Amino acid sequence: MVKYPDALSVLVQALSERIQIEAHKNIRHSKRVILHNLLKALLSVVQEESICTVYGSTIDCQLTGLYQLLEARLIPEYDQEILSLMKSFVICSKQTGINLYQAIIYLSEVVGDMPTSTVSISELVNVALQYGSNLFVTHEMKVTDEETNERLTLTDDRNVANFTKELSTLGYAMVSAAHKWQIDPKSSYGDDGIVSASNVCQLVIQVVSS
Secondary structure, three states, X not given: OOOOHHHHHHHHHHHHHHHHHHHOOOOHHHHHHHHHHHHHHHHHHOOOHHHHOOOHHHHHHXXXXXXXXXXXXXXXXXXXXHHHHHHHHHHHHOOOOHHHHHXXXXXXXXXXXXXXXXHHHHHHHHHHHHOOHHHOOEXXXXXXXXXXXXXXXXXXXXXXXXXXXXXXXXXXXXXXXXXXXXXXXXXXXXXXXXXXXXXXXXXXXXXXXX
16 A cells, blocks of 8 residues: 555545445445445555554544444444454554544443453453553643633543542443343344353452552
């Protein structure tokens, strides 16, 4: 692939927007083929170090609509592909965007509808925390007051305690979902769900201890 970071960043946005458009269509067969090809193309782009390490924050914003497709459950058959794409992006960029992290937390609301994806979710939580040191810092932003032209400093304090609380909520949701799957004789996802939930809970403990 030609490595021009500016062009690739624009390509990420274009692919992400096209995926969102296709996700809302009702034509089943063509929708599946097009989405598969679009997600495959987007995955190849977010694995490019020339773009991810330079434009990590920008790409995280561009992919926000894609993250939201997981929560909206519009294309559940592509959960694995989207989760894998998110994981690849984090590993390649070596940073965890705040939008991606929030998308992980929002999974606590829908994880009960994602029995085949619990292993992928726990793996994504793992890499997000592994490369997420940028999340646990205080960000200061300089802005200008329009009325006085005075330069103001805004502080965005991302507290570790808040992150562990949010991750605990996700872990609890995964445990609850796995328990339901275990007692359902028609489901075979309970064991994987319990293991994945345990992994997420263990990661929470590691964050608290570090």
